[in-house]
Amino acid sequence: MNSPGSTKERILSAAELLFAQRGFDGASLRQLTTTAGVNLAAVNYHFGSKEKLVEQVFRRRLDALNAHRLAELAKVTGNEQGTLEEVLSAYIRPALELSHEGNGALFMRVLARAFAEHDDTLRQFLSENYGHVMRQFTAEFARLLPQLSKDELYWRIDLVTGALTHAMSGFGMIQRKRDVSEEAHREQTAQHLTRFAVAGLSHP
Amino acid sequence: MNSPGSTKERILSAAELLFAQRGFDGASLRQLTTTAGVNLAAVNYHFGSKEKLVEQVFRRRLDALNAHRLAELAKVTGNEQGTLEEVLSAYIRPALELSHEGNGALFMRVLARAFAEHDDTLRQFLSENYGHVMRQFTAEFARLLPQLSKDELYWRIDLVTGALTHAMSGFGMIQRKRDVSEEAHREQTAQHLTRFAVAGLSHP
DNA sequence: CGTATGCTCAAACGATCGTTTGAACTGGCC
DNA sequence: GGCCAGTTCAAACGATCGTTTGAGCATACG
Numbered sequence: 110m111n112s113p114g115s116t117k118e119r120i121l122s123a124a125e126l127l128f129a130q131r132g133f134d135g136a137s138l139r140q141l142t143t144t145a146g147v148n149l150a151a152v153n154y155h156f157g158s159k160e161k162l163v164e165q166v167f168r169r170r171l172d173a174l175n176a177h178r179l180a181e182l183a184k185v186t187g188n189e190q191g192t193l194e195e196v197l198s199a200y201i202r203p204a205l206e207l208s209h210e211g212n213g214a215l216f217m218r219v220l221a222r223a224f225a226e227h228d229d230t231l232r233q234f235l236s237e238n239y240g241h242v243m244r245q246f247t248a249e250f251a252r253l254l255p256q257l258s259k260d261e262l263y264w265r266i267d268l269v270t271g272a273l274t275h276a277m278s279g280f281g282m283i284q285r286k287r288d289v290s291e292e293a294h295r296e297q298t299a300q301h302l303t304r305f306a307v308a309g310l311s312h313p
Numbered sequence: 314m315n316s317p318g319s320t321k322e323r324i325l326s327a328a329e330l331l332f333a334q335r336g337f338d339g340a341s342l343r344q345l346t347t348t349a350g351v352n353l354a355a356v357n358y359h360f361g362s363k364e365k366l367v368e369q370v371f372r373r374r375l376d377a378l379n380a381h382r383l384a385e386l387a388k389v390t391g392n393e394q395g396t397l398e399e400v401l402s403a404y405i406r407p408a409l410e411l412s413h414e415g416n417g418a419l420f421m422r423v424l425a426r427a428f429a430e431h432d433d434t435l436r437q438f439l440s441e442n443y444g445h446v447m448r449q450f451t452a453e454f455a456r457l458l459p460q461l462s463k464d465e466l467y468w469r470i471d472l473v474t475g476a477l478t479h480a481m482s483g484f485g486m487i488q489r490k491r492d493v494s495e496e497a498h499r500e501q502t503a504q505h506l507t508r509f510a511v512a513g514l515s516h517p
Numbered sequence: 518c519g520t521a522t523g524c525t526c527a528a529a530c531g532a533t534c535g536t537t538t539g540a541a542c543t544g545g546c547c
Numbered sequence: 548g549g550c551c552a553g554t555t556c557a558a559a560c561g562a563t564c565g566t567t568t569g570a571g572c573a574t575a576c577g
Binding site: 129130132134135218221222224225226227264265267268269270271272273274275276278301302304305307308309312 | 333334336338339422425426428429430431468469471472473474475476477478479480482505506508509511512513516
């Protein structure tokens with residue numbers, strides 16, 4: 110059905126690559142199916158349309174990512190409130206792990222593009238399917254930072270989100286050095302991100 | 314020549330609007346010229362190609378923005394070193410003012426799209442034409458935060474940049490409320506951004 | 518074996534894209 | 548008026564887009 114080498118999976122992987130490189134409009138179905146080594150008509154046969162293919166590219170990664178995030182959050186809020194660092198870690202690390210496994214980094218670029226698109230259809234899709242995750246984390250932040258007004262809290266979460274999106278999509282100038290292992294680099298990134306986010310959220 | 318109602322200016326404004334709404338690929342020259350109320354061929358006559366039109370859209374805003382930034386930076390570093398807040402303010406406020414004047418907010422969305430594109434041509438253009446501005450601010454931050462290693466400083470600047478881009482391009486959920494004047498909202502935004510950036514840059 | 522089902526294929530569809538062309542129009546200057 | 552450079556115009560160019568079609572192939576089941 111969905112074996113790794115199946116037509117559907119090969120289309121999804123090629124789509125992720127080309128959407129990341131050239132954007133949703135910029136990547137044509139002809140380039141895409143050539144890259145995937147499948148027939149042009151296969152996209153419309155398996156997915157119905159290019160737009161539905163885009164949706165599936167998101168689903169494949171985000172379902173796993175957000176499940177992972179909620180699981181991590183549940184761990185640290187199980188018996189008592191977790192610390193701010195722990196809650197942030199539950200939010201950051203699953204994304205970082207995704208962005209370093211296989212072609213996950215490509216997907217992060219796709220996600221960043223989607224944010225930039227400001228496309229209402231896509232934003233609604235993200236909100237409907239994954240909004241509850243963000244709400245759960247926001248509620249946790251509110252408990253951990255009771256001194257902040259609602260306004261102030263939203264501002265800070267908003268700015269932290271910007272920093273995270275930026276860092277995780279690889280916009281920045283920071284690159285892994287040759288003498289640092291991938292895992293060490295991820296750990297470094299996670300720590301920088303977490304410390305930065307803690308400072309941004311909880312400063313007086 | 315370049316009067317506000319000239320064909321060239323009307324094309325540039327329509328381009329800014331449609332590039333912000335639909336992206337560089339998504340906005341066609343036919344939509345664009347119809348919106349501007351000019352003939353289809355006018356774009357290629359006045360700009361040479363669609364790609365060169367894109368470049369001019371950037372030049373029109375970024376020349377002014379970065380000149381403004383450097384002027385503000387010169388003010389606070391004139392006699393003695395400015396404070397971290399002052400230097401950040403020199404970086405943030407010109408962008409905020411641009412994003413609140415006329416259709417400047419549209420341009421900020423265009424800019425955010427460009428970042429997401431990861432297009433090397435465009436990135437090279439930005440680096441060649443405006444890279445010296447970023448270098449000058451980075452040098453100032455290095456002077457003001459001598460306790461940070463080069464690595465650590467770059468990390469923090471990178472994350473702050475993400476937050477600023479995010480906030481200034483209007484991704485976030487923060488919206489001006491009806492009972493707050495535009496200028497008051499800009500002032501509020503500037504203060505949130507600056508305090509957040511200070512915390513992110515200078516935390517222990 | 519026969520046939521039904523799921524999938525792949527080459528080919529074509531109409532639409533839309535960026536760009537080019539050559540004629541028509543505009544204003545100022547001799 | 549007559550000319551000329553600058554600009555606008557409708558029309559067309561070839562290329563490429565997403566999608567559809569109908570024939571052909573494979574595999575599994577009666």
